[in-house]
Amino acid sequence: MLDRPAKIEGPDEAPATFTGNRALDQEEPLLFEIGRLDATGVDVDAAPQVEKRLGGLERKEAIGLPGLTEPETMRHYVRLSRKNYSIDAGLYPLGSCTMKHNPRINEKVARFEGFADAHPLAPQSTVPGALELMETLAHWLMTLTGMHAVALSPKAGAHGELCGMMAIKSAIAAKGEGASRNVVLIPQSAHGTNPATAALLGFSVRVVPAAEDGTVCAQAVREALGPEVAAIMLTNPNTCGLFEREIVEIAQAVHDAGAYFYCDGANFNAIAGVARPADFGVDAMHINLHKTFSTPHGGGGPGAGPVVLSERLAPFAPVPFLRRDGERLEIVEHAEGTESFGRMTAFHGQMGMFVRALAYMLAHGGDGVAQASKDAVLSANYVRASLRDVMTQPFGDRACMHEVLFDDAWLKGRGVSTLDFAKAMIDEGYHPMTMYFPLVVHGAMLIEPTESESKASLDLFIATLRNLAQAAKEGDAKRFTQAPRYAPRKRVDETLAARKPVLRWSAA
Amino acid sequence: MRYHPLSEADRKAMLATIGVESVEALYADAPASTLLRTPLDLPRHKSELEVDRIFSRLSQRNMAAGRVPFFVGAGAYKHHVPASVDHLIQRSEFLTSYTPYQPEISQGTLQYLFEFQTQVALLTGMEVANASMYDGSTATAEAVLMAHRLTRRRKALLSGGLHPHYAEVVRTISRLAEDEVADMAPDALGDEDIISRIDESVSCVAVQTPDFFGNLRDLTKIAEACHRNGALLIAVFTEAVSLGLLTPPGAMGADIVVGEGQSIGNALNFGGPYVGLFATRHEFLRQTPGRLAGESRDADGRRAYVLTLSTREQHIRRDKATSNICTNSGLCALAFTIHLTLLGEAGLTRLARLNHANAVALAQMLEKAPKVEVLNKSFFNEFTLRVTGDAAALVEKMAAKGVLAGVPVSRLLPGAGMDDLLIVASTEVNTDEDRAAFVAALEGSL
Numbered sequence: 002m003l004d005r006p007a008k009i010e011g012p013d014e015a016p017a018t019f020t021g022n023r024a025l026d027q028e029e030p031l032l033f034e035i036g037r038l039d040a041t042g043v044d045v046d047a048a049p050q051v052e053k054r055l056g057g058l059e060r061k062e063a064i065g066l067p068g069l070t071e072p073e074t075m076r077h078y079v080r081l082s083r084k085n086y087s088i089d090a091g092l093y094p095l096g097s098c099t100m101k102h103n104p105r106i107n108e109k110v111a112r113f114e115g116f117a118d119a120h121p122l123a124p125q126s127t128v129p130g131a132l133e134l135m136e137t138l139a140h141w142l143m144t145l146t147g148m149h150a151v152a153l154s155p156k157a158g159a160h161g162e163l164c165g166m167m168a169i170k171s172a173i174a175a176k177g178e179g180a181s182r183n184v185v186l187i188p189q190s191a192h193g194t195n196p197a198t199a200a201l202l203g204f205s206v207r208v209v210p211a212a213e214d215g216t217v218c219a220q221a222v223r224e225a226l227g228p229e230v231a232a233i234m235l236t237n238p239n240t241c242g243l244f245e246r247e248i249v250e251i252a253q254a255v256h257d258a259g260a261y262f263y264c265d266g267a268n269f270n271a272i273a274g275v276a277r278p279a280d281f282g283v284d285a286m287h288i289n290l291h292k293t294f295s296t297p298h299g300g301g302g303p304g305a306g307p308v309v310l311s312e313r314l315a316p317f318a319p320v321p322f323l324r325r326d327g328e329r330l331e332i333v334e335h336a337e338g339t340e341s342f343g344r345m346t347a348f349h350g351q352m353g354m355f356v357r358a359l360a361y362m363l364a365h366g367g368d369g370v371a372q373a374s375k376d377a378v379l380s381a382n383y384v385r386a387s388l389r390d391v392m393t394q395p396f397g398d399r400a401c402m403h404e405v406l407f408d409d410a411w412l413k414g415r416g417v418s419t420l421d422f423a424k425a426m427i428d429e430g431y432h433p434m435t436m437y438f439p440l441v442v443h444g445a446m447l448i449e450p451t452e453s454e455s456k457a458s459l460d461l462f463i464a465t466l467r468n469l470a471q472a473a474k475e476g477d478a479k480r481f482t483q484a485p486r487y488a489p490r491k492r493v494d495e496t497l498a499a500r501k502p503v504l505r506w507s508a509a
Numbered sequence: 510m511r512y513h514p515l516s517e518a519d520r521k522a523m524l525a526t527i528g529v530e531s532v533e534a535l536y537a538d539a540p541a542s543t544l545l546r547t548p549l550d551l552p553r554h555k556s557e558l559e560v561d562r563i564f565s566r567l568s569q570r571n572m573a574a575g576r577v578p579f580f581v582g583a584g585a586y587k588h589h590v591p592a593s594v595d596h597l598i599q600r601s602e603f604l605t606s607y608t609p610y611q612p613e614i615s616q617g618t619l620q621y622l623f624e625f626q627t628q629v630a631l632l633t634g635m636e637v638a639n640a641s642m643y644d645g646s647t648a649t650a651e652a653v654l655m656a657h658r659l660t661r662r663r664k665a666l667l668s669g670g671l672h673p674h675y676a677e678v679v680r681t682i683s684r685l686a687e688d689e690v691a692d693m694a695p696d697a698l699g700d701e702d703i704i705s706r707i708d709e710s711v712s713c714v715a716v717q718t719p720d721f722f723g724n725l726r727d728l729t730k731i732a733e734a735c736h737r738n739g740a741l742l743i744a745v746f747t748e749a750v751s752l753g754l755l756t757p758p759g760a761m762g763a764d765i766v767v768g769e770g771q772s773i774g775n776a777l778n779f780g781g782p783y784v785g786l787f788a789t790r791h792e793f794l795r796q797t798p799g800r801l802a803g804e805s806r807d808a809d810g811r812r813a814y815v816l817t818l819s820t821r822e823q824h825i826r827r828d829k830a831t832s833n834i835c836t837n838s839g840l841c842a843l844a845f846t847i848h849l850t851l852l853g854e855a856g857l858t859r860l861a862r863l864n865h866a867n868a869v870a871l872a873q874m875l876e877k878a879p880k881v882e883v884l885n886k887s888f889f890n891e892f893t894l895r896v897t898g899d900a901a902a903l904v905e906k907m908a909a910k911g912v913l914a915g916v917p918v919s920r921l922l923p924g925a926g927m928d929d930l931l932i933v934a935s936t937e938v939n940t941d942e943d944r945a946a947f948v949a950a951l952e953g954s955l
Contacts, residue, residue, distance in 0.1 A: 021811075032624045032850055042851035043591055045859040045937065048866035051873070055865070056725045056887030058718075058756050065631050068853010071593055078621070078847055082602035085609075085617035089601035095610075102512055103605050106557050112595075112776075115568030120581045121780030122916045123572060124908050130570030131779050144549055156643035156781065157836035159823070167685050197823035197833035201654075203687050206828045216538075244538035275536065280543045291836070299598075299840030300618040301608035301800065302641070303782030319681070335923060343681035347584055347646035347674035347769075348780025356564065364560050367551030369510045375532045376515050382535050383523040400527075400535045427614055432607075438824075455514035456523065483808075488613035491808035495612075498805035498817040502794065504637045505627040 003461070026489055029080040033506040036067025042074050084489040085300070086432045092454055092462050096404040096435035096447025097192070097240055099270050099292035104364065107296070107357035116356050121348035125331055131352065132330045136323055138359045142288060145370065147279030148309035152318040154350035158267060159194040161287025161306025164319060164345055166202055168285055168310060169232050169261045171317040171342040182231040182260070188217050190241055190439040195234040195265060204231060211441050215241040215396035219250035226258040236265035237281065238272065238402035240439040242381065242447065252282025261285070261314070269293045271378055271403035274371025284311040294358035305354035316340040321349050376452035377403040380459060384450055387463040391470040395442045403451070409444025417473045419444035421481035424492060428485045429465050510554055572913065574777055578943035582891045582934025583721065583916035584645070584672050584747045585780065586772045589938055594774050594847045598840055612815040618839065619814035622802035625846040632752045633766040634759025635788035639799040641842040642785030642834065645769030646678040649715060649745055651787065651798045651832055652765045653679050656713030656741045657688060658796050658831070664689040666711050668703055669696030670720025672747055673921040679715070695925045697884055697893055699724025704734045711738060717745040718758070722932065723888040725755065732762025741765060749773050749786065751889040753861030765789045774844030784841035795821060798832030860937060864890035868935040871944050878948055880955045891934040893918070897955055900931040906954035912946055
């Protein structure tokens with residue numbers, strides 16, 4: 002199926018090229034090394050002669066910004082683009098990050114002028130289509146989660162966490178317990194954003210230990226609870242790729258102690274349409290539209306992190322929020338006269354992402370969303386079952402959710418680390434899985450294949466990992482420690498970058 | 510379903526490999542009470558054609574900026590973005606890649622972030638910039654938190670010319686993080702005496718220029734007062750194009766510069782996604798929030814870029830991180846960088862001049878019109894108009910005549926006694942006909 006050459010000559014035996022290029026792998030200088038101060042790729046009309054009104058604050062010195070003409074700009078950025086791996090080009094099994102297919106109809110409709118060219122402060126009477134779209138998205142999110150309300154404005158997952166925890170802090174303050182409840186329970190396996198968010202709001206973090214099986218047990222939560230606890234932040238399915246078996250009891254214990262249950266919804270894509278967070282007892286949960294609902298990750302953003310809220314937290318939701326009164330739908334923009342905790346961002350949130358996410362939902366339908374979750378879980382378990390005899394699982398061989406977690410016990414004594422193994426995957430044409438996360442597992446390798454892969458694609462991926470595992474076990478350590486060999490760059494020195502940071506180009 | 514490659518036969522074969530009868534068996538850890546027994550009450554899947562139709566209909570119900578004479582700004586601006594920008598950011602390799610955690614196969618993203626950081630530093634006149642924040646408002650809040658960490662004080666002083674949404678975002682996080690905020694009153698004329706409010710209890714002063722009302726503010730003396738008192742000056746902007754024509758905040762003594770980058774490369778998008786710009790001094794680097802792309806070398810000694818100083822960040826530092834931010838605005842930052850590369854210094858300067866000239870031309874016409882008054886002594890591409898009566902009602906009347914005239918101040922500052930003020934923006938997209946339509950609609954509505 003794959004067209005492998007009979008004999009592969011490594012680049013070490015091949016002559017270096019004069020350009021540093023390797024055919025389609027082309028070197029590209031920095032914009033600042035090829036641009037010119039007088040070059041431009043935009044023809045701007047001459048300004049009419051007017052008397053300036055700049056109050057003496059006109060720029061006196063040049064900026065030093067080089068430009069390129071349009072053809073040069075195209076070439077520069079097209080060449081840069083080709084140094085990137087992407088989900089469109091290959092399987093991207095980054096656990097917890099959810100790299101699934103990004104349908105292009107979503108890109109098309111997000112660019113319709115009524116959305117892309119609508120101003121957030123245009124009179125609300127002139128944008129009823131935008132308001133209706135937001136209301137429809139809210140309906141889907143509430144239906145899928147079973148929750149009472151949704152705050153749409155948070156800009157990304159971590160911003161959503163902040164939103165949920167602000168609502169919780171406000172609810173606690175409203176009960177007069179603001180001074181006494183200042184601890185947040187967080188399992189060791191949590192995303193780093195959870196403790197960072199709690200700390201940002203002045204909470205101290207109490208770590209809940211994980212049980213032997215990689216989940217959090219209700220007894221450990223009960224022992225950590227007390228009158229000083231404001232909330233628990235728990236991811237479900239958790240970052241080990243497991244469904245928290247005792248989640249209902251945990252929620253009950255948290256509520257009995259007068260605290261709130263914040264659920265990190267990063268892994269909602271395993272259960273959307275299959276189970277509803279409201280039925281776990283969740284009070285607040287963010288939904289990464291860029292994960293579960295496939296808005297493109299864009300090299301690190303933008304995301305969108307709407308937060309669904311329980312009935313008791315709903316009154317504290319941030320402005321803006323939607324309010325319907327019969328036929329009339331409006332965005333409420335001011336907190337005065339409500340219990341809202343205030344505003345988290347300018348304007349109304351990531352509308353461009355709302356359009357894409359809703360297009361994903363309508364295309365999938367309720368049936369397709371559930372099928373996506375099930376296929377994601379099926380694919381992860383298929384990878385697990387196909388690799389369990391050559392790699393080790395930290396919590397035994399048990400069903401996982403949408404991602405499967407291996408540790409590095411099977412690499413012990415081979416001279417190959419998780420990092421080395423990941424870099425060898427690059428040479429085989431794959432983006433590595435998530436490495437060294439969650440922190441509770443030594444040398445963690447978290448693989449999330451998603452529902453977007455065909456069986457043939459999964460089979461090839463599995464065969465490749467099996468081959469690599471075999472090579473590692475046979476002592477072919479060099480294959481790993483010197484990888485990647487075939488990427489646009491060999492292993493990059495991260496220590497050098499941090500020791501003496503160079504964060505911008507400067508004229509020599 | 511067109512998005513799901515697995516066939517029923519595939520699923521059966523995979524279940525056999527796993528050794529279970531059904532997918533449901535894989536959910537065995539979930540308490541039975543949490544699993545749905547019947548499908549949710551949601552519509553079934555739709556064809557691409559149907560999806561296209563639904564969104565087309567919704568879209569057509571909105572008044573798009575490009576369809577009418579358009580003068581709305583106040584933090585988001587209508588500019589022409591070259592077609593090549595949108596084409597490039599839709600390349601699969603940019604659009605469908607993740608955060609560049611594997612530098613060997615992410616040099617495209619890392620290099621453009623390095624270019625972006627350099628451009629932002631140059632534009633703002635600062636030493637370093639990060640790889641972007643969510644937007645200008647959240648960047649402002651992060652700057653305040655950073656100033657608190659650096660000064661070990663917990664009180665921010667906000668100018669009355671700061672965009673009201675930005676001020677609200679700072680107030681929200683400050684209240685919930687139990688920090689203090691001192692506010693100047695909303696200041697339409699840009700002549701507040703903020704310097705007398707700066708003392709040794711203040712960690713930072715946030716001043717916007719051009720301010721919310723369009724006034725240009727000289728930050729030099731405010732910076733001096735800050736530094737005398739051990740406080741930091743946070744300079745804020747919402748219109749990045751203005752930096753093509755105006756003295757950069759870095760040259761006026763700012764310690765942290767934050768702003769909205771939407772104007773360059775990014776569409777209005779009804780408020781998001783946008784791109785927050787964040788620049789500061791080198792000495793403050795270790796307290797800076799957000800991702801940073803840095804230069805390094807690979808094993809062959811070739812230049813390479815990599816995310817760096819991540820010991821500041823949440824995924825390493827957890828509750829001791831400088832911020833909880835993870836996702837940023839990568840693709841919007843790319844759009845910013847490509848558009849700015851296309852402009853270059855020459856194009857940006859011309860664009861900024863054209864913006865200013867168009868706004869001056871409109872102001873001159875309005876100064877001749879009855880029943881309105883231009884309040885600003887100075888402005889870039891946006892100014893405040895005092896009208897007779899209620900500005901919000903006027904905007905509705907003008908919208909009914911097919912002109913989007915601006916933002917009534919009362920929309921953002923209700924109860925501030927500014928119901929007769931209208932903020933009007935004019936960029937390069939406005940023509941002589943647009944200006945004439947504005948004046949005609951205004952005169953017919955007052």
